[in-house]
Amino acid sequence: MIPESLRPGPRLLPGLALALALGLAGLWLADLPWLARWQLSALTCAIVLGLLVGNVLGARLPASLGPGLHLSQRQLLRAGVVLYGLRLSFQDIAAIGVAGLLVDLVVVVSTLLLGTWAGRRWFGLDRHTAMLTAAGSAICGAAAVLAVERVIRAEPSKVAIAVATVVLFGTLNIFLYPALYPHIGLDPAAFGLYAGATVHEVAQVVAVGSAVSPETADAAVIVKLTRVLLLVPVLLALGWHEARANGGERAMVIPWFALGFLAVVAFNSLVELPPSWKSALLTLDTLLLATAMAALGVETRVAKLRALGPRPLLLAGVLFLWLSVGGYLLVRAAT
Numbered sequence: 001m002i003p004e005s006l007r008p009g010p011r012l013l014p015g016l017a018l019a020l021a022l023g024l025a026g027l028w029l030a031d032l033p034w035l036a037r038w039q040l041s042a043l044t045c046a047i048v049l050g051l052l053v054g055n056v057l058g059a060r061l062p063a064s065l066g067p068g069l070h071l072s073q074r075q076l077l078r079a080g081v082v083l084y085g086l087r088l089s090f091q092d093i094a095a096i097g098v099a100g101l102l103v104d105l106v107v108v109v110s111t112l113l114l115g116t117w118a119g120r121r122w123f124g125l126d127r128h129t130a131m132l133t134a135a136g137s138a139i140c141g142a143a144a145v146l147a148v149e150r151v152i153r154a155e156p157s158k159v160a161i162a163v164a165t166v167v168l169f170g171t172l173n174i175f176l177y178p179a180l181y182p183h184i185g186l187d188p189a190a191f192g193l194y195a196g197a198t199v200h201e202v203a204q205v206v207a208v209g210s211a212v213s214p215e216t217a218d219a220a221v222i223v224k225l226t227r228v229l230l231l232v233p234v235l236l237a238l239g240w241h242e243a244r245a246n247g248g249e250r251a252m253v254i255p256w257f258a259l260g261f262l263a264v265v266a267f268n269s270l271v272e273l274p275p276s277w278k279s280a281l282l283t284l285d286t287l288l289l290a291t292a293m294a295a296l297g298v299e300t301r302v303a304k305l306r307a308l309g310p311r312p313l314l315l316a317g318v319l320f321l322w323l324s325v326g327g328y329l330l331v332r333a334a335t
Helices: 012-030 042-060 063-087 092-094 096-121 127-140 140-153 157-184 188-198 202-210 214-229 231-245 256-270 275-298 303-309 312-335
Strands: none
Touching: 012 042, 012 063, 012 275, 042 140, 042 157, 042 275, 063 092, 063 140, 063 214, 063 256, 063 275, 092 096, 092 214, 096 127, 096 188, 096 202, 096 214, 096 312, 127 140, 127 202, 127 231, 140 157, 140 231, 140 256, 140 275, 157 188, 157 202, 157 275, 157 303, 157 312, 188 202, 188 214, 188 312, 202 214, 214 231, 231 256, 231 303
16 A cells, blocks of 8 residues: 555645756756766756755745655655666676675775764764765765665755765866876776776766776776665665664664665666667666755755865865775775
8 A cells, every 4th residue: 555645646746846857957967068078967967956946946935845855855766776776787796806896895895984984083073974975985976875865864955965075076086087097007907997996976987987998988887886786785784873873762774775776786687678678767767866866955955055064075085085095005906
């Protein structure tokens, strides 16, 4: 039986229509040639549009938008994470070898630990802001931030600032990594491992790899998507951690959507969909995630972002340095 809050009805339509329109606009903007060369994803464009609508119109936005916006942030996001599994297969994971898997694992675990520890100890951030910033840097950028938010139930302003740091430092990588390539002694395949294990967003990994060679791009994307798969155990661990952090008062959150993501990866490993079907499903996936990002942006106020100050940005900068330098040393050791 479908819960009443999720049943389609007039009360969901205003907010859902707004979020969907902004999500579609985000996809359109991301495909514009002059923006595409910056590798700004549809998710980034959508949250910026949402922020503009939410902060320009502010109190003039009707309360009737609330139910549909909340549906977009929650259920549509989960559906988007599940469909994200179509981008990866277990054959891809096997192709990167033991060395690639170990590099991905060390990068994700060390970045999460460093981010949560340094965020609280060095910069005095609250636990949720530190976790979100660390997750975005460690795993897969904005998609990871949104997925972690569903488990820890953080405020929209904290999610928005974490996404902003991912976009900033990931965009910097697009220019920095190709410039470094001739000087750091890695062959194309090893550089693909380095980029896939340390660059924030999938789109940014594609940009970095393509700037070097097709071989580098292929290796980088496979390593990156394997890193994305580590989102599943991270979400399960966070659900357990949140239950403990609340003294057992809150039941452990089991992120079923993460298990759904894993099931779709398994399906994608066993069944070869027609290319047209797969392309359509991946476009739908991007739209679902962009719609969730837009809804998040509409409910985020710049005043709350200012209240967080520069500390999340400083933490993201520390993690950027760790990924760039520490990740390089890991790749040299593994190859």
